[in-house]
Amino acid sequence: xxxxxxxxxxxxxxxxxxxxxxxxxxxxxxxxxxxxxxxxxxxxxxxxxxxxxxxxxxxxxxxxxxxxxxxxxxxxxxxxxxxxxxxxxxxxxxxxxxxxxxxxxxxxxxxxxxxxxxxxxxxxxxxxxxxxxxxxxxxxxxxxxxxxxxxxxxxxxxxxxxxxxxxxxxxxxxxxxxxxxxxxxxxxx
Numbered sequence: 037x038x039x040x041x042x043x044x045x046x047x048x049x050x051x052x053x054x055x056x057x058x059x060x061x062x063x064x065x066x067x068x069x070x071x072x073x074x075x076x077x078x079x080x081x082x083x084x085x086x087x088x089x090x091x092x093x094x095x096x097x098x099x100x101x102x103x104x105x106x107x108x109x110x111x112x113x114x115x116x117x118x119x120x121x122x123x124x125x126x127x128x129x130x131x132x133x134x135x136x137x138x139x140x141x142x143x144x145x146x147x148x149x150x151x152x153x154x155x156x157x158x159x160x161x162x163x164x165x166x167x168x169x170x171x172x173x174x175x176x177x178x179x180x181x182x183x184x185x186x187x188x189x190x191x192x193x194x195x196x197x198x199x200x201x202x203x204x205x206x207x208x209x210x211x212x213x214x215x216x217x218x219x220x221x222x223x224x225x
Contacts, residue, residue, distance in 0.1 A: 045151035076125030083125040089116035104134040159221045166213045169206030176201045
C-alpha cells in the first residue's frame, strides 16, 4: 500500500482533538491514571506491550523497531491482535510490522511538521449555548448524509430539502455563535 496525497498537509484543532484521553471525575486514583497516561506517551516498553503484547510470545523483533508474528501465527489467529496501535499512546514509540517502511515514524513526523497550521489552531467551540441546535442539526445531518454523500439520491431534490431542514434546525444560530466565540478567541490569542 502506498499513500497518494491529494492535498497539502493541514492542521486544525479538530485533528488534535479527534482522539482525546481524559481522566473521569469519578476516578478513584486520578494521579495513577495520569501517571499511566504519561507512560503511554513516554515509555516505549509500555506502548509496545499494550499495542503488541509480550515479546517472543505475541511478536518477534526483526530489528530495533520492526516486528513480525511468531512462526505459524497470522493476523487471523493471533492471540493478542489488538490492531489499534495508532490509537494508544505515542505511536512514534511504537514498533512497526515487517513490510511497513521502517522509517514511517520519521516520515510521519516530517509530514506533520510540514503541515500548514490553521490560524484558529487551538480554538475549540463551547457548544453549551447551542447544544439544542447542535443536536437538531446533527439529526438532520444523519438523516441526509448517506444519500447525499453516496450520490444515491437526486441532489437537485434532496440538497435544497437538506439545507432547508438545517436552517429550520438552527444551523444559522450555530454559525453565528461559533463566529462570535472565534472572534473572542482571536482577539485574545
